[in-house]
Amino acid sequence: MSKKIFIITGEYSGDKHASGVVRELKKVCPDLIIEGVGESNLEKEGVKLFRNHEKMGEVGLTFKNIFNHIFLGLDILKYLKNEFKPDLVLLVDYGAFNLSISKMLKKEGFKVYYFIPPQIWASRKYRLKTIKKNIDKVFTIFPFEKEFYVREGINAEYVGHPIISELPVCNKRDEFFEKYKLDKNKKLIGVFPGSRVFEIKFLLKTFVKGLKLIEKVRNDIQFVFSHAKSLKPDAFNVEYKTINDDNHSLLAYSDALLLASGTVALEAAMYETPMIIAYKGPLFFYLVYLLVRNIKRACLVNIITNRDYVDELLMFNATPQNIKNKLLLLLDDAEKREYVIKGCQDTKRLLGNKHCVEIVANIIKNDLEVKNEQY
Secondary structure, three states: OOOEEEEEOOOHHHHHHHHHHHHHHHHHOOOOEEEEEOOHHHHHOOOEEEEOOOOOOOOOOOHHHHHHHHHHHHHHHHHHHHHHOOOEEEEEOOHHHHHHHHHHHHHOOOOEEEEOOOOOOOEOOOHHHHHHHHOOEEEEOOHHHHHHHHOOOOOEEEOOOOHHHHOOOOOOHHHHHHHOOOOOOOEEEEEEOOOOHHHHHHHHHHHHHHHHHHHHHOOOEEEEEEOOOOOOOOOOOOOOEEEOOOHHHHHHHOOEEEEOOOHHHHHHHHOOOOEEEEEOOOHHHHHHHHHHEOOOOOOHHHHHHOOOOOOEEEHHHOOHHHHHHHHHHHHHOHHHHHHHHHHHHHHHHHHOOOOHHHHHHHHHHHHHHHHHHHO
């Protein structure tokens, strides 16, 4: 009898990473039946979708958002109990929802694995109790995470970070400049203002003001904005050139980067492009963050290396003047540039070259075979 897996993702990145696992699973378990919650990436790999992300990606504690998630969780549980009856449920990212549903899944006796778990090493350490009680195996994507979980008695395996194998090779800088009609005689600053609506709301104006200050004193610099796939086409409008679907090239070919904090910093590190991080949001949420955080660093390069390689302009320090000063320093100070590049190189070395989706797929295959032998 064919084995069954149900995968739960909540946004584009999780759907993309999960699709890689599915692709590898089909190589080693061709008869495996896979259904789940996701989007086009999973669907392209032949996964039958129980639901898409239409009502999952909203940010904020609104009644509509809360009820959407509650009812979705109940619908999933009912379907898994009464109809699909999977041998394993794989949760991917999307911490708040997936940790909540893990409690219900465990009560019903389902085997539950978690790929790309919430970053509880950074904040909300209390979530460890939920993971320890309800998750059978955790696939970590940062090298220091495994030790963090194992110390707490949680079954964890470091499998590598998805971007290690997902990032495309970018070695055609001249073609990129020609495609977007950029001036090859000017330095390029790539600007990534965030992938969520609330990030655009709180960061965009500050980013633009910082660039305006640079333009007042320099005419040898050009700016290009990245428009994240997760945002609607009209999510923001700026007077600067904006590109879609070519964001990795922008990361690779920029002379310096202005980034909202997040995975994009890790992607930039893979291309060894000097960067600064600037981030701010509502004061209330910042105060809550200060109460629940476990570490004082925000940029993944700094967190992974345990060094302050990349300048972090957070909350009240995220000002136009500071953005201007830090970006110009990256462009003009050779020693500073080399220091940040070294941080990128150290990050790559520490992450290693594991092909995580292949490792996850093989562990799942082996565990399903062991379960089969027990019956």
